[in-house]
Amino acid sequence: xxxxxxxxxxxxxxxxxxxxxxxxxxxLSFANVTVxxxxxxxxxxxxxxxxxxxxxPAKMKPRDIAEALAGLLAEDARVLSADVAGPGFLNLRIxxxxxxGLVGDILAKGTDFxxxxxxxxxxxxxxxxxxxxxxPLHVGHTRGAVFGDALASLLDFxxxxxxxxxxxxxxxxxxxxxxxxxxxxxxxxxxQAVSFPEGVYxxxxxxxxxxxxxxKVGDRYVDQPEAVWLEDxxxxxxxxxxxxxxxxxxxxGVKFDHFFSEKSLYGTGxxxxxxxxxxxxxxxxxxxxxxxxxxxxxxxEAREQTLFKSTxxxxxxxxxxxxxxxxxxxxxxxxxxxxxKILRGFDELINVFGADHGGYVKRLKAVVFALSDGKVxxxxxxxxxxxxxKDGEPFKMSKRAGTFVxxxxxxxxxxxxxxxxxxxxxxxxxxxxxxxxxxxxxxxDNPVFYVQYAHARVCSVLTKADGPSDSSLQKADTxxxxxxxxxxxxxxxxxxxxxxxxxxxxxxxxxxAFYLFELASEFHALQHLGKVDGSLRFILADQPALSQxxxxxxxxxxxxxxAGLGILGVTPKDEMR
RNA sequence: GGCCCCGUAGCUCAGCUGGAUAGAGCAGCUGACUUCUAAUCAGCAGGCCACAGGUUCGAAUCCUGUCGGGGUCACCA
Numbered sequence: 001x002x003x004x005x006x007x008x009x010x011x012x013x014x015x016x017x018x019x020x021x022x023x024x025x026x027x028l029s030f031a032n033v034t035v036x037x038x039x040x041x042x043x044x045x046x047x048x049x050x051x052x053x054x055x056x057p058a059k060m061k062p063r064d065i066a067e068a069l070a071g072l073l074a075e076d077a078r079v080l081s082a083d084v085a086g087p088g089f090l091n092l093r094i095x096x097x098x099x100x101g102l103v104g105d106i107l108a109k110g111t112d113f114x115x116x117x118x119x120x121x122x123x124x125x126x127x128x129x130x131x132x133x134x135x136p137l138h139v140g141h142t143r144g145a146v147f148g149d150a151l152a153s154l155l156d157f158x159x160x161x162x163x164x165x166x167x168x169x170x171x172x173x174x175x176x177x178x179x180x181x182x183x184x185x186x187x188x189x190x191x192q193a194v195s196f197p198e199g200v201y202x203x204x205x206x207x208x209x210x211x212x213x214x215x216k217v218g219d220r221y222v223d224q225p226e227a228v229w230l231e232d233x234x235x236x237x238x239x240x241x242x243x244x245x246x247x248x249x250x251x252x253g254v255k256f257d258h259f260f261s262e263k264s265l266y267g268t269g270x271x272x273x274x275x276x277x278x279x280x281x282x283x284x285x286x287x288x289x290x291x292x293x294x295x296x297x298x299x300x301e302a303r304e305q306t307l308f309k310s311t312x313x314x315x316x317x318x319x320x321x322x323x324x325x326x327x328x329x330x331x332x333x334x335x336x337x338x339x340x341k342i343l344r345g346f347d348e349l350i351n352v353f354g355a356d357h358g359g360y361v362k363r364l365k366a367v368v369f370a371l372s373d374g375k376v377x378x379x380x381x382x383x384x385x386x387x388x389x390k391d392g393e394p395f396k397m398s399k400r401a402g403t404f405v406x407x408x409x410x411x412x413x414x415x416x417x418x419x420x421x422x423x424x425x426x427x428x429x430x431x432x433x434x435x436x437x438x439x440x441x442x443x444x445d446n447p448v449f450y451v452q453y454a455h456a457r458v459c460s461v462l463t464k465a466d467g468p469s470d471s472s473l474q475k476a477d478t479x480x481x482x483x484x485x486x487x488x489x490x491x492x493x494x495x496x497x498x499x500x501x502x503x504x505x506x507x508x509x510x511x512x513a514f515y516l517f518e519l520a521s522e523f524h525a526l527q528h529l530g531k532v533d534g535s536l537r538f539i540l541a542d543q544p545a546l547s548q549x550x551x552x553x554x555x556x557x558x559x560x561x562x563a564g565l566g567i568l569g570v571t572p573k574d575e576m577r
Numbered sequence: 578g579g580c581c582c583c584g585u586a587g588c589u590c591a592g593c594u595g596g597a598u599a600g601a602g603c604a605g606c607u608g609a610c611u612u613c614u615a616a617u618c619a620g621c622a623g624g625c626c627a628c629a630g631g632u633u634c635g636a637a638u639c640c641u642g643u644c645g646g647g648g649u650c651a652c653c654a
Contacts, residue, residue: 032594039597049596052634062634086597087634132654172654262654292650293579305652316580316650323652330654358581359649382582384648426590429582431647433589442616445603453616461613502593514591517601528618531610539613554613576616 002116002497003098004046007078008035011048014072023068024058037495044083044091045491051088062088099490100478103549106493106556107474111563113556114497118504119160125341126152127165128352129249133241134178135203137248137407140354143432144383145407146423146569148352149254150509151381153567158504163346166256170238171263171333177201178241179233183221185210186233190222209240248407252416253569265336271328274339274371275306275321283309283370289317308335313366335367342372349378350507355429358382379507383428389435414439417570421448424568427510442576447517451561452573454520457527458558459574461538465551473555476548483536485529486553489522496560500567509568516564523557 011033018024033054038047051066058065063084070082070090080093106113128148131141152162169175181201184194189211196202213221213236221229242259249255265271278284288302306322308331321332341349349368353360361380368378388395388405395405411419418439425447426432442449462468481490496515503511530537538550562572 034594034596036593036596039599043597047597052596055634089597091597169654174654300651303652320652325652327652329652334654355582355648357649361581382648384582430590431583444617447602449616450602453614457614457617464613499593506593510591511593514601517591521601524617525619527613528609528615530613531615532618534612537613576614 002501003094003102003494004035004037004498007046007092007094008033008048010073010076010079011035011050011069014069015050015054017072018065018068024054024060024065028054028057030054037491038089038091041488041491043085043089044081045094046092048090048092051084051090055088066090096482096487097479099487099494100481102490102494103476103478103481103552103556104474106559107470107552110470110559111566113559114500114563115157115159116497116501116504117159118501119155119158121159121161122347123161123163123345124155124348124350125163125165125344125346126155126350126352127167127341128152129245129254130167130169131245132169132172132174133238133245134174134201135241136205136244139386139388139405139407139410139434142252142407142410142419143386143423144352144354145249145254146252146420147381147383147428147509150420150424150512150568151350151352151507153569154500154504154509154512157500157563157567160348160504163258164254164256165258165260165341167260167262167337168238168242169262169330170234171266172330175234175238176230178237179230180226181206182209182213182233182237182240183229186213186221189214190219192222205244209237212240251408251411252419260337260340262333262337265333265340270340271332271336274336275332277339278308278335278367278370281370283312284321285309285318287318289320308363308367310363310366313362313369315362315366319363331363334364335371338364338368338378339371342368342376346376349376351378351380352428353380353382355382355384381428381507384431386423386432386434389433389438391437410434410436417452418448420569421451421513421565424510424513427508447513448570449576450524451513451516451520451565453576454523455558455561455565455572456574456576458523458554458561461527461554462551462558465539465547468548468551470555473548473552476552477545478549478552480546480549481553485522485526485536486550489526489553489557492519492522493556493560496563500564512564512567516561519557519560519564523554 012030015024015030015033019026019028033048033050035046035048038044050069051062054065055062066084066088070084073079073082073090073092078095078098080095083091085091126148129141129145131137137145149164152164156162177200181196184196184200185206188194213233275284285307286304287307288304289307291300291302303324305320305324307318308321310319311317319331320329321335323329338349351364361382364380365378368376413436422434422439423432438446439448444450481487499511499515503509526536538547538554540547558572565572
């Protein structure tokens, strides 16, 4: 049950009635009418702006519309009162029975409470992580991984059919560098002294890979030219790196439905076909680019290239798809890859990138728009960087200095649940500070703990009450829940379905984390009131009916916390001792 | 220089397709526990929403410009 949606439906019905009665003129758009929680709870339970957004197109005074609407809304059994306030707001008071009835609804649906069908079964492809298969994942990748995974879960919760996808960039020159690096480790395993020139990966993680290669092929590649071993080691290395990356992802509970190999596009004619499709639309041409503005690269010179006319779709420059030597740029297979996603029939596409790929957004949107004739929306979410803190001091990371922090180091130290939650307590386009000490701190300062603690406390109380089942709690008489703090908690629970929908439509999983913090706060406040005022305790020996109602209520809090944490990929804790 | 993101309390950040007196945590101050976890709670104090214009009945939110911070710019992927 989404109370806000229900009441909005009522508001729209009543507006139609006003049109039918001639009070409002015909042909009005109700698109901007909203039903929201008012900023100040004193104003009421819900508020609608209907009168104000319709005043101008209806050429009426907002208060006149509000008065007329108020009269009709008050007829609805759920609406106790409808008062006009301020410039024309309509404040509604809702029958407490609606909120009290929410508990039974939550207990019946369990963690499915709040699921919606705003996705309408539409298919959405969420592409994330997609790091080059040249080494293990580091902290920066972790944020994208957690964000993408949570966003995918969130969309599933909102009624989309979601595919989690990872594109393996296994076709480019960085794989050559990987192969050469592994070759050096392979020689090393054969007892040769090696040095690592510029442009190869010197990381220790390739030592066992080189050793394993030796075990596999013996000395067949020793002192042989690249032509002999490069292709084989490229494949071997890519597979080995993907194994590492998959293991890393498993550590934080990220699983993909589909891995797509960029290399698989080569030699199939798909890239050519896709560029031909663009050519047929008049969007491919031979030409020279203007030099970039600002300071020129030293070796810049104008060259004839094959270009995609992305400026037709709002990009700042046309983009090369073929280099002057005839080879593809990175963009070309990526165009074909996105074409493939469109051909697979996805209704919507989402890409999660690091903020350093911001310059790539416009051309990708341009090409998806061009290939799908504007029919397949592409949203690109950029995750800003993660700043690590140790003991309150910034922890500088450097690949060269070997102080780069790997994802598995973070997960080993603080655990997957904490890592995930912390990564989601900031919106994606804001930088994130990750403090190891704070992540493990057991205090209100640490939202992970605070939310988990609320869940654990509910479990603790229920255990104290001999662990009643959800089905028995469903029979509780929740009309006994009348204390103001109880109503506040119930109203917070009522916001969950709407919040989940908003988070999904905005592609912003962090809203879930913030909501859970607020819900936990309402719960902690109520629990504490029981200490100040004994009549508010959850378990009252002499009032079994009231106790049952309260247990049902706090159980529903635990259920919603579980649902929210589930979307974030965090396991709720039953106890915190 | 062009483009993208950010600028909200001393600090870290929320702020809903524009809505009423801008919210939370931390830090500070004052209090609260014989009890279901005080690992918590209540209260006080703290604001030119970077700045200047504009659109609107109404702007932290939308538009333009300025300033400040970050990212990015290529036949790399």
